[in-house]
Amino acid sequence: xxxxxxxxxxxxxxxxxxxxxxxxxxxxxxxxxxxxxxxxxxxxxxxxxxxxxxxxxxxxxxxxxxxxxxxxxxxxxxxxxxxxxxxxxxxxxxxxxxxxxxxxxxxxxxxxxxxxxxxxxxxxxxxxxxxxxxxxxxxxxxxxxxxxxxxxxxxxxxxxxxxxxxxxxxxxxxxxxxxxxxxxxxxxxxxxxxxxxxxxxxxxxxxxxxxxxxxxxxxxxxxxxxxxxxxxxxxxxxxxxxxxxxxxxxxxxxxxxxxxxxxxxxxxxxxxxxxxxxxxxxxxxxxxxxxxxxxxxxxxxxxxxxxxxxxxxxxxxxxxxxxxxxxxxxxxxxxxxxxxxxxxxxxxxxxxxxxx
Numbered sequence: 001x002x003x004x005x006x007x008x009x010x011x012x013x014x015x016x017x018x019x020x021x022x023x024x025x026x027x028x029x030x031x032x033x034x035x036x037x038x039x040x041x042x043x044x045x046x047x048x049x050x051x052x053x054x055x056x057x058x059x060x061x062x063x064x065x066x067x068x069x070x071x072x073x074x075x076x077x078x079x080x081x082x083x084x085x086x087x088x089x090x091x092x093x094x095x096x097x098x099x100x101x102x103x104x105x106x107x108x109x110x111x112x113x114x115x116x117x118x119x120x121x122x123x124x125x126x127x128x129x130x131x132x133x134x135x136x137x138x139x140x141x142x143x144x145x146x147x148x149x150x151x152x153x154x155x156x157x158x159x160x161x162x163x164x165x166x167x168x169x170x171x172x173x174x175x176x177x178x179x180x181x182x183x184x185x186x187x188x189x190x191x192x193x194x195x196x197x198x199x200x201x202x203x204x205x206x207x208x209x210x211x212x213x214x215x216x217x218x219x220x221x222x223x224x225x226x227x228x229x230x231x232x233x234x235x236x237x238x239x240x241x242x243x244x245x246x247x248x249x250x251x252x253x254x255x256x257x258x259x260x261x262x263x264x265x266x267x268x269x270x271x272x273x274x275x276x277x278x279x280x281x282x283x284x285x286x287x288x289x290x291x292x293x294x295x296x297x298x299x300x301x302x303x304x305x306x307x308x309x310x311x312x313x314x315x316x317x318x319x320x321x322x323x324x325x326x327x328x329x330x331x332x333x334x335x336x337x338x339x340x341x342x343x344x345x346x347x348x349x350x351x352x353x354x355x356x
Contacts, residue, residue, distance in 0.1 A: 036068030
């Protein structure tokens, strides 16, 4: 999204985010970052260019990275899948394959960190039903899931997310513009807790937003790329599977290929994907394809994606062959996250005069 499409509030957040980027470059160790994913399916190339690549960059710069597997939040709009354990270990394999280092970052799961979830109760006391009801992101997610009625878990999702962030005292959260209302609730909870229970010296930091500058990649059907829509290119896909998926990607009938996101969004998305893999620009890729039409565009995209992700896929295959190691990585991350969340919960109880 360009700056001209921001609301005034979002534009102010973008300016602050730009300043944070410079601050990270100066002193990355000053930042503890929380990011994560719901385990509802395989991670895909949209995830990679949208967030995974940036997580590795922040980790390698020296920031402290916490990666949450949000298995409780996966229950907001669906039943728990029987293959959830395999999905979770698959996420860990993806994380390690793209460069997240378990010796420098903490990978953990919601359901395995009890003190984190206990923070939900005191945090719920700090926001009103009306404030949560006004959160547009919750409404949009419920509508996208086609829910006839919103579960209590989905309704309180922003408060649970605040517990994720504040339990480990994260002071920076990479988000897209659509996630800003969630983060604002976390900031509100931190501020109100500090005002009510720790007025002398703020206990919780108010987490700042690091706005993603990642461009939007459409799914194979021309809609938003989403695991639930089954329109993605999974990171774990083989070269042949990638070719098969991209050959059925939606384009148009014009033979001349140009980068025009407004008029030709599906073609523009394939050009953008190819450019991201080639460290080029969509306009340059379009000039190379010229009048080659959709067939030549798809061939270029297939080659670029397979070249970009061949090392990741090779590494992932090695990791997936040792699920015991993947579970050990998660167990170690859960232990680390639990220790931090226990310290947080202990301090919260003391500040709330609940130490009996």
